[in-house]
């Protein structure tokens with residue numbers, strides 16, 4: 001009998017039959033409060049009626065077209081509508097299906113546009129699981145274990161992650177000085193600027209532990225990018241579409257990208273991703289064949305259009321900011337009672353609780369135990385961080401004030 005690979009680890013025991021808003025229901029009829037949102041994907045809540053209706057209508061009209069064969073209306077309309085929300089200047093789009101493919105596309109574009117081979121990635125970053133995207137990933141050894149040799153041409157420079165440097169007692173300023181100094185050294189000693197196509201960075205480290213960057217660090221990247229003709233790729237796969245309380249994570253830091261990656265929250269769960277770039281970059285590149293059989297699937301495009309409507313009509317970016325503040329302040333209150341939680345951090349509805357043991361080491365075992373206790377009590381959470389030491393709260397952006405309180409109540413019982 002066919003079965004799923006035993007190596008696929010399931011973080012919760014739930015076998016879902018259906019979902020509605022913030023809730024998932026299982027075969028036994030139990031209701032679970034879902035603060036995972038399919039890893040930050042179903043931002044409009046499970047099966048939002050408007051998204052369902054748009055997808056159903058599109059299924060009846062055209063399921064698949066393939067954009068290098070024919071053009072279809074949902075893709076034309078989505079491209080047009082995206083200009084309402086894309087950061088200024090990033091007007092040229094390419095579509096794929098997943099965040100990893102967006103990373104691959106950004107990498108290909110940067111190499112072709114600059115004619116340079118190397119990429120500088122930042123410590124703790126996560127960009128996906130394909131060979132190229134995993135090569136740029138340093139959020140944990142598990143993402144590369146056993147499948148080397150990976151892609152060459154990637155060097156890694158520090159991110160101003162005060163959690164990593166806690167043993168040194170560095171504040172954000174010191175961590176930022178260090179990260180920028182090391183970046184200069186990387187460009188002197190490992191990847192000459194003339195060989196460096198791009199920097200790739202997340203506004204907030206996601207899988208790396210929910211660690212926001214800061215404006216001075218990103219300004220430093222931008223300066224060096226401009227000085228050396230290096231492109232800045234901003235990975236907004238997890239931070240986009242209102243997740244951080246602003247439409248794009250980069251808005252918190254006045255960060256501007258040459259190439260931006262997006263996926264996850266774009267279509268409420270339908271697989272679609274993309275990169276947006278300055279047109280002159282896109283025009284310089286894309287020699288050879290670009291495309292993909294399923295990219296910008298018509299039903300996914302229709303779902304993305306409905307998602308955009310719901311985000312605007314229900315003020316979900318504003319709700320993410322308000323509920324995010326509530327969540328962070330309530331979790332911070334709870335954390336004061338537990339020595340094991342050394343930091344509550346994040347932006348908007350992307351909040352992590354970091355667990356350390358008595359010696360100050362990352363404590364993935366306790367984080368997992370509390371996450372499991374929460375699952376038993378009907379609250380679904382995930383972990384992240386290099387040692388899975390961070391329990392993260394990442395609910396749909398439609399979450400209510402009461403649902404935040406309910407989640408914090410179960411969290412405290414679980415602790």
Ligand code: PLP
Nearest residue numbers: 098099100126127128206237238
């Ligand atoms: N980039 C970031 C910042 C992510 O968080 C993820 C997934 O978690 C990816 C890329 C890869 O996306 P996918 O899992 O859709 O390939």
